[in-house]
Amino acid sequence: MKAMTYRGPYKVRIDEKDVPAIEHPNDAIVRVKLAAICGSDLHLYHGLMPDTRVGHTFGHEFIGEVEAVGSSVQNLSPGDRVMVPFNVYCGSCYFCARGLYSNCHNVNPNATAVGGIYGYSHTCGGYDGGQAEFVRVPFADVGPSVIPDWMEDEDALLCTDALATGYFGAQLGDIVEGDTVIVFGAGPVGLYAAKCSWLMGASRVIVVDHLEYRLAMARTFAHAETYDFGEYDDIVVEMKKATDFLGADVAIDAVGAEADGNLLQHVTAAKLKLQGGSPVALNWAIDSVRKGGTISVIGAYGPMFSAVKFGDAMNKGLTIHTNQCPVKRQWPRLWSHIENGYLKPNDIVTHRIPLEHIAEGYHIFSSKLDDVIKPVVLVGQN
Template sequence: MQALTYEGPWRVAVKEKPDPRIEHPQDGIVRVEAAAICGSDFHIMHGMIPDTRVGSTFGHEFVGIVEEVGRGVTGVKRGDRVALPFQIFCGSCYYCQRGLTACCMNTNPGTDAATGMYGYSHTMGGYDGGQAQYVRVPFIGVDAEHVPEDVSSLDALPLTDAFPTGYQAAEMCNIRGGETVLVLGCGPVGLFAMWSLWAMGAGRVIAVDHYDYKLEFARRWLGVETLNFRDVDLVTIVKGMTENLGADATIDAVGAEAAGSPVHRALGIYAKLEAGSPQALNTAIHATKKGGTISVIGAYGPPFTGVDIGTFMNKAQTMRTGQASVKRYMPLLFEHIQAGRIRPSDVLTHRGPLEKAPEFYHTMAQKKDGCIKCALFPNGPITH
């Protein structure tokens, strides 16, 4: 089959790899209709995630058709159209039974890191991802979510990560109605978080980025207020917009590769001496009011980071974080799509065959051509 392969830091290529095969009775094989490039794919491409091995295939967001299932699989069959959460989970351990599939004990054992993930280094289990024609899906009967007939595969694609991740980010803000929420980052996760905040009853949503085209997209698609942090002293202006209090809650939808402080970018992104740049996280601490909530959904890598924990503690703030437990949100989010409240495929600004993946990685990384998110079609044009 054809698959994207990691060739070393900053380099990917589409190459031929052996077809995946059933390795366990609960495995399945999925023919990929559409796969997305995620902003967090750049964390591994840029060397931010340990133990990313040459030859591995990226891609933790994909939708496809079940081609084959193991003898122990129930719940899905050959020919079913399914969306796969980016985590791989067993469905039966302590955490899975409580809906915390992002904390599964059995698909990345022997570590306190997150559960197994598709295409996200051997730190996350070493599973190949979905930017390929075919992919092996462990625990397919538990993990796979059937795509409703009236939902297109492209609208289902963001439900494998970006949409539920944004939704959980908003949920962690503990919205009761009328709050002012600051969202750092206008990528797909930030955008879906903004939509979710409105759905939950936020009174005011302020989006922050330093790319004007992303800010324009957020204004046009979601009707939010926007700030370019290159143009303003962000903490000062947010306090000025909120009676000198700060936001009720702030979402960090950026993570390890935040722009801003040259010192932190040098230490974290280039020297790898801290978990990327904590610029967004520290901004959240300073821009959020005392007693407010910080929702951290942006991905961070190695174990240490220069977080301003003293200010956080003295402001009596609450921080909530974690990889999104995607599976528990999928039925609700499909209902929103079916009701016509949102069309998630709107964020897929760039679409093309798998062969264009290296070009799309460059376009998305360099923030060129108005790119928000890229979709790949490994097996040709899709029909759903």
């Protein structure tokens, strides 16, 4: 099969790899139809995440058709059109039983915090991802779901991470009716978080970024007020001015590790494999919320040795909620919002890139060319 493979920082290409086989009775093999490139894939692409191995196939957002199932799979059949959450999880451990699918205890021998993630380095279990013609899906009875007949392919694809994570970010903010919400980052997850904040009852949503085309999408898609932090000496001061000098009720960090990477990140992460993040957006969030406010952190961070203003957070009495999104837990509500017309996930898709041109897709997305917001990868197109 054709598959994207990692060859080192800033180097990906299409290679021929063996079609994955059933390795366990509860496996499924999915023939991929659509995949996507995520902002967190850029952390891998730039060499900023530990243990990203040459030959690994990225891609934690994908949908497709079931090609084959193991002997114990009961919920899927060959030919089913399925969406696969980015979490790999067993469905039965202490954490899965509590809906914490992203913290599964049985799928990742390399970490005690996060569970398994498709296509996201060996720190997340080493599972090959969906930027390929086929992918092995473990625990096929608990992860994938058959896509509803009424749902369009691209909308289903975006439910596998970006939309679910944005919705989860708004959910973690404990937004109540009348709240003012600041979202840091106008990438896909930030845009969805801003849009979904209205569904939680926000009366005002502000989005902060530095790319005007993204801020324009925040205004049209998420109906948010926007601020370009590059236009101000101190964006925190502007946020205080915009909120009667009290601060927002909720701040959502949808940035995490800066995907471009600062100098320290490149020295310590790309060279020494120590660091996966810089906490600029997180510190802005801490400084921008009111005392007693709430911070939701959904941006992807790796091991981080930079200074977080935790003392300020403690002294302000802030509540901080974090986690990787337990994707499938969000699907019933998201499906309802999509079916009823409150959300149209693929409104933010800007590029559709054939699998064979995925290296160019990574270059476009990494370099913020051509007003790119969300690239979809066309894999099994007829």
